Amino acid sequence: MTASVPSLHIVITDFNGFGQTKLCLQALRSSFDRDFHVIVVDHGTTDDTRRALECHFPEVTRLRGSPELWWAGATNLGVRKALELGAARVMLLNNDCYVTPETISALGVITREYPDAIVAPVQRDAASGRITSIAPRDRLWLGFPTVSGGGMLTPEVQARGSIPCSLIIGGRGVSIPSGVFNKLGLFDEVGLPHYFADHDFYFRARKAGIPLCVATRSVVDVDRTRTSVADGLDVLSFSAFVNTLTNRRSHRNLRDAIVFFRKHYPIQGLYGAGVMFYFTRYFLVYLASRIRRLVRF
Numbered sequence: 077m078t079a080s081v082p083s084l085h086i087v088i089t090d091f092n093g094f095g096q097t098k099l100c101l102q103a104l105r106s107s108f109d110r111d112f113h114v115i116v117v118d119h120g121t122t123d124d125t126r127r128a129l130e131c132h133f134p135e136v137t138r139l140r141g142s143p144e145l146w147w148a149g150a151t152n153l154g155v156r157k158a159l160e161l162g163a164a165r166v167m168l169l170n171n172d173c174y175v176t177p178e179t180i181s182a183l184g185v186i187t188r189e190y191p192d193a194i195v196a197p198v199q200r201d202a203a204s205g206r207i208t209s210i211a212p213r214d215r216l217w218l219g220f221p222t223v224s225g226g227g228m229l230t231p232e233v234q235a236r237g238s239i240p241c242s243l244i245i246g247g248r249g250v251s252i253p254s255g256v257f258n259k260l261g262l263f264d265e266v267g268l269p270h271y272f273a274d275h276d277f278y279f280r281a282r283k284a285g286i287p288l289c290v291a292t293r294s295v296v297d298v299d300r301t302r303t304s305v306a307d308g309l310d311v312l313s314f315s316a317f318v319n320t321l322t323n324r325r326s327h328r329n330l331r332d333a334i335v336f337f338r339k340h341y342p343i344q345g346l347y348g349a350g351v352m353f354y355f356t357r358y359f360l361v362y363l364a365s366r367i368r369r370l371v372r373f
Contacts, residue, residue: 081113081161081162081163082111082112082113082163083111083163083164083165084111084113084163084164084165084166084167084180084184084251085112085113085114085115085157085158085161085163085165085166086104086112086113086114086115086167086169087115087151087154087155087157087166087167087168087169087247088100088101088114088115088116088117088154088169088170088171089116089117089119089141089147089150089151089154089170089171090116090117090118090119090120090125090171091119091120091143091150092120092121092122092124092125093120093171094124094125094128094129096171096172096299097116097125097171098128098132099171099174100169100170100171100172100173100174101114101116101133101136103174103175103176104169104175104180106175106176106177107175107177107179107180107181108177108178108180108181109180109181109184112167112180113137113158113161113163114133114135114136114137115136115137115138115139115154115157115158116129116136116137116138116139116154117139117141117150117151117153117154118138118139118140118141119140119141119142119143119145119150119153120143121143125138126138126140137157139153139154139157141153145265145269146265146269146270146324147247147269147270148264148265148268148269148270148273149265149269151168151247151262151263151273152262152263152265154166155257155262155263156262158254159254159257163254164253164254165187165251165252165253165254166251166252166254167180167183167249167250167251167252168246168247168248168249168252169247169248169249169296170246170247170248170298172298172299172300173247173248173249173296173297173298173299174202174296174297174298175197175249175296175297176295176296176297178293178294178295179197179249179294179295179296180294182291182293182294183195183197183249183251183291183294185237185291185293186237186238186289186291186294187251187253187291189237189238190238190287190289191253192253192255192286192287193253193286193287193288193289194244194251194252194253194256194278194281194286194287194288194289195238195250195251195289195290195291196241196244196245196248196249196250196251196288196289196290197248197250197290197291197294197295197296198210198229198290198291198292198294198295198296199224199245199248199295199296200295200296200297200298201297201298201300202297202298202299202300203299203300203301206226207226207227207229208224208226208298208300209224209225209226209245210225210226210227210229210233210239210290211225211239211240211241211290212224212225212241212242212243212244212245212290213225213241213242213243214242214243214275216337216340216342216350217341217343217350218353219350219351219352219353219354219355219356219357220353220354220357221272221275221333221336221354222243222245222275223243224245225241229292229295233292234292234293235292236292237291237292237293238289238290238291238292239289239290239292240287240288240289241288241289241290242282242288243275243278243279243282244274244278244288245274246274247274248296248298249294249296256281256286259284259286260277260280260281260284260286263276263277264276264277267335267339268332268335268336269324270324270325270332271324271326271327271329271332272327272332272333272335272336275336275340276336276339276340279339279340309361309362309365309366310365310366310368310369311369312362312366317362321355328358330351330355333351333354333355334347334351337350337351337354
């Protein structure tokens, strides 16, 4: 008798970071709802992840990827495998994100209610417990690709079960119906190999009329110390700040920002203005952060 295929497949990418991936997988093992299958895309340069998965997480499918892959390419590899295995939904889970025991079951309630929607959990800072994103949106015409939509997760908000949003932030526990990939294709691993690939995908989904929403009873904890080389602006030297504009591991790098704004700026011929607003805001925030730090000392 053939075992049934879990409807949910979870894709995690790992580049020489099994210490982080281990924490992510341990959190998944604590889920009340265990009806899912995990795929780890190992595109690192060491053998640590393979050995550790075989020893400690034999239930996980390891998919070998080229070390040359960035986030989008590695994620696409995992999504293709999930679809090949018959997934009805694919969850993208960065290895710096940790589900709570209730995350997947609470998310499942909403995905069953809205089977055609892309559904994400509420995001919470793992260190402080502060809610960082409930209903994200954008103000792209002003140079804001992301307005995180943080705030208080009140009983009233939780009681709603879900709230519509105009943007999803990253691969932080988002659950995507397989039909969405059939309609939109995968992430743009050529034009946007790392940062902005997720934004591009959700912008395309929104334009295609695919509903986006947040499950207000589902929470994922995010280790914000692992996100980007552009974080911690108050401690960046000026040379390090300049590096964030060119380093592809920075979510502020201008190369990918230009590609993204060119594709999605509301007034196509004026996308350069959006990039200018984006850079100017980032530079002013950097200056303010540095000044505040200097004043404190």
